[in-house]
Amino acid sequence: MAENNTTGTFLDGYRTEAGIQRLHGTKRFKKTxxxxxxxxxxxxxxxIANYRKLQDTVFTGYEKNLYNNETFKFTTKxxxxxxxxxxxxxxxxxxxxxxxxxxxxxxxxxxxxxxELRFVLVQLKSFPKCYWIWNHRKWCLKEDLRxxxxxxxxxxxxxxxxxxxxxHAWGYRMFIAxxxxxxxxxxxxxxxxxxxxxxxxxxxxxxxxxxYSAWHRRSVLVDLLINTNAKLPKIIDDPKQELYRNAFxxxxxxxxxxxxxxxxxxxxYTDPDNSSVWIYGKWLFSDSFYDDMDFxxxxxxxxxxxxxxxxxxxxxxxxxxxxxxxxxxKFNLYLLKFKFxxxxxxxxxxxxxxxxxxxxxxxKKKLIKIDNMRKQRYLDFSLESA
Amino acid sequence: MNxxxxxxxxxxxxxxxxxxxxxxxxxxxxxxxxxxLKMNALYWGICALFLMHQEDAFKKEDVVSFIIKCYDNxxxxxxxxxxxxxxxxxxxxxxxxxxxxxxLDALSKEQKDKTISFIKSLQLSDGSFxxxxxxxxxxxxxxxxxxSLAILEELDKSIVDPAVDFxxxxxxxxxxxxxxxxxxxxxxxxxxxxxxxxxxNSLNKIKNPEALEWWLSDRxxxxxxxxxxxxxxxxxxxxxxxxxxLSILKKLDxxxxxxxxxxxxxxxxxxxxxxxxxxxxxxxxxxxxxxMAGLSLMKKGxxxxxxxxxxxPTNVTKxxxxxxx
Numbered sequence: 001m002a003e004n005n006t007t008g009t010f011l012d013g014y015r016t017e018a019g020i021q022r023l024h025g026t027k028r029f030k031k032t033x034x035x036x037x038x039x040x041x042x043x044x045x046x047x048i049a050n051y052r053k054l055q056d057t058v059f060t061g062y063e064k065n066l067y068n069n070e071t072f073k074f075t076t077k078x079x080x081x082x083x084x085x086x087x088x089x090x091x092x093x094x095x096x097x098x099x100x101x102x103x104x105x106x107x108x109x110x111x112x113x114x115x116e117l118r119f120v121l122v123q124l125k126s127f128p129k130c131y132w133i134w135n136h137r138k139w140c141l142k143e144d145l146r147x148x149x150x151x152x153x154x155x156x157x158x159x160x161x162x163x164x165x166x167x168h169a170w171g172y173r174m175f176i177a178x179x180x181x182x183x184x185x186x187x188x189x190x191x192x193x194x195x196x197x198x199x200x201x202x203x204x205x206x207x208x209x210x211x212y213s214a215w216h217r218r219s220v221l222v223d224l225l226i227n228t229n230a231k232l233p234k235i236i237d238d239p240k241q242e243l244y245r246n247a248f249x250x251x252x253x254x255x256x257x258x259x260x261x262x263x264x265x266x267x268x269y270t271d272p273d274n275s276s277v278w279i280y281g282k283w284l285f286s287d288s289f290y291d292d293m294d295f296x297x298x299x300x301x302x303x304x305x306x307x308x309x310x311x312x313x314x315x316x317x318x319x320x321x322x323x324x325x326x327x328x329x330k331f332n333l334y335l336l337k338f339k340f341x342x343x344x345x346x347x348x349x350x351x352x353x354x355x356x357x358x359x360x361x362x363x364k365k366k367l368i369k370i371d372n373m374r375k376q377r378y379l380d381f382s383l384e385s386a
Numbered sequence: 387m388n389x390x391x392x393x394x395x396x397x398x399x400x401x402x403x404x405x406x407x408x409x410x411x412x413x414x415x416x417x418x419x420x421x422x423l424k425m426n427a428l429y430w431g432i433c434a435l436f437l438m439h440q441e442d443a444f445k446k447e448d449v450v451s452f453i454i455k456c457y458d459n460x461x462x463x464x465x466x467x468x469x470x471x472x473x474x475x476x477x478x479x480x481x482x483x484x485x486x487x488x489x490l491d492a493l494s495k496e497q498k499d500k501t502i503s504f505i506k507s508l509q510l511s512d513g514s515f516x517x518x519x520x521x522x523x524x525x526x527x528x529x530x531x532x533x534s535l536a537i538l539e540e541l542d543k544s545i546v547d548p549a550v551d552f553x554x555x556x557x558x559x560x561x562x563x564x565x566x567x568x569x570x571x572x573x574x575x576x577x578x579x580x581x582x583x584x585x586x587n588s589l590n591k592i593k594n595p596e597a598l599e600w601w602l603s604d605r606x607x608x609x610x611x612x613x614x615x616x617x618x619x620x621x622x623x624x625x626x627x628x629x630x631x632l633s634i635l636k637k638l639d640x641x642x643x644x645x646x647x648x649x650x651x652x653x654x655x656x657x658x659x660x661x662x663x664x665x666x667x668x669x670x671x672x673x674x675x676x677x678m679a680g681l682s683l684m685k686k687g688x689x690x691x692x693x694x695x696x697x698x699p700t701n702v703t704k705x706x707x708x709x710x711x
Contacts, residue, residue, distance in 0.1 A: 025667065026663075026667055026668045027666070028655070028662065028668045028669075041413055044415045047415055048418055051415060082422075084423070086470075087422075087470040090519070090520055131522070212617055213570050216560070220568045279601070279616060280559075282560075283559045283560065374603050374642070381596075386596065
């Protein structure tokens with residue numbers, strides 16, 4: 001019977017090669033003819049029957065609240081087949097809570113959950129972007145009073161070897177760091193954990209400066225470390241890190257900026273077209289650091305950055321035979337405005353140099369030309385706009 | 387190559403058939419294995435049909451009775467398919483589709499009340515929402531819970547205020563928002579956060595909107611397509627996640643519509659219908675809907691206008707009572 005004549009009940013399922021939500025980047029399939037569709041259907045018939053039978057068994061158990069070894073094994077089998085079945089993950093946890101955990105002491109439960117984590121790991125390797133699997137791993141760790149967080153950190157690094165921007169792996173790292181933090185008794189210990197994480201972001205950025213996820217994580221950690229009263233201990237033999245540690249310990253924002261400015265400069269000279277670094281750089285020159293900074297000191301620092309980026313812009317023009325690097329111009333346009341805002345806050349707005357105002361207008365005009373896609377945002381961008 | 391050469395044309399008839407075909411009897415194993423997404427797919431597919439003025443493509447009674455079959459008697463709310471447990475993601479999709487067909491009254495009083503208490507029970511003390519009883523927290527669930535309650539006209543201060551506080555904590559150094567406080571910015575999370583704030587009448591609480599607007603408009607790549615995070619490839623679905631935000635912020639003109647329209651239209655499959663994540667790739671209903679939703683926001687292709695806050699046509703959302711009541 002031809003497929004087109006198949007009349008199923010509405011919403012029995014999905015038909016043809018059409019999909020619901022594919023893994024991003026799936027290349028277009030080859031067109032199939034009726035004959036090859038029939039062959040595929042016949043080939044899959046037995047597996048479909050097995051799958052449907054297994055699914056029915058598991059859902060019947062779920063509906064009847066059957067919590068035992070046998071139903072547990074069925075969930076393993078079905079989840080191995082299809083880990084997206086969130087209802088089955090829930091049922092599996094129901095079975096654990098109601099039939100496996102009762103009667104176990106802390107060690108027995110730990111040993112049991114280790115097996116469960118191994119099961120989850122196999123799943124994650126095949127489906128590193130499946131929310132439900134990551135969630136189950138988190139749930140297991142919360143249940144396990146003897147959870148080994150260091151092991152989890154190593155596992156995350158393994159995921160970063162494959163994809164250093166895996167959103168889930170970064171989120172999971174944050175979760176594990178929070179678990180470790182909660183297990184610490186003192187503020188010093190908690191902040192020291194963040195110091196270790198900060199060192200980790202340095203390493204990730206060194207490995208690849210375009211890793212925006214690492215820059216982001218760094219921004220969160222800096223915010224915590226620069227504002228704490230806790231004193232951080234020395235953790236590694238690295239003179240650069242020692243300077244950071246001192247800056248954090250002194251709550252010295254200016255010193256931190258001096259150190260981080262070098263990292264920023266190095267990064268934009270390494271890869272001037274990489275947006276990650278420029279966005280991070282913008283943050284370095286924002287209220288987060290300048291709120292209580294001396295007016296003149298802050299300005300001289302802004303001027304220094306402006307000059308360095310200007311130089312890079314010129315080098316880029318030479319390299320690219322006259323073509324502009326828009327990130328350089330965008331960044332300096334932003335700096336000019338930030339400087340204006342600082343003048344306004346300090347009450348002597350009339351002293352904002354006229355030549356900077358004309359420079360601002362000039363850069364704006366340039367951007368409208370070379371980044372015409374976004375011309376309206378430049379038209380709206382003025383020294384006074386909020 | 388069967389890519390469409392005419393960049394100006396939305397293939398309405400092809401896409402309509404593509405979506406209609408999707409919901410007939412399952413044939414291959416992968417169709418049987420897609421139960422976890424069925425309710426979301428129903429919303430994507432049916433909303434796309436409504437946008438194309440094809441609201442009669444399915445029989446209303448069929449759709450409504452399917453949705454009622456997905457109601458979870460034990461916990462209240464809706465599962466992704468019959469027999470599946472209630473989850474906030476499928477609950478919102480179910481309510482959205484019922485709302486599209488003006489059929490919220492298909493729910494009994496008891497079902498409606500139990501759905502409301504299911505959603506409310508998911509809110510935690512910090513204002514965030516879990517997806518279901520097993521604790522995953524994410525701004526996606528805040529948005530889906532808040533919109534569900536908005537459709538049911540059950541928002542109140544005790545729910546809204548903490549939810550708004552939680553969302554504001556998710557804003558990052560770059561101006562954009564993440565899944566939870568401290569998590570990396572992502573365009574889809576920008577939508578869930580801005581959408582929540584808009585429904586809660588709290589857009590004025592966003593700090594540093596200019597940085598956010600710049601971050602969002604920087605998502606447009608040289609190809610015209612939008613990406614979801616810095617240094618990633620463009621993808622048709624961000625035509626919705628990014629544009630809806632810019633539209634909510636009234637900055638739709640911060641990207642170049644013409645090249646984005648072309649990018650979306652080139653991702654159509656002119657033989658089978660449907661839209662893919664990128665030109666030349668395989669289609670699915672998720673990208674078909676979000677590509678179309680982006681086109682609607684840019685007023686291209688004679689589509690119904692979609693509401694950037696709710697992801698439903700404006701003629702439907704105008705009937706939703708707006709908070710504060």
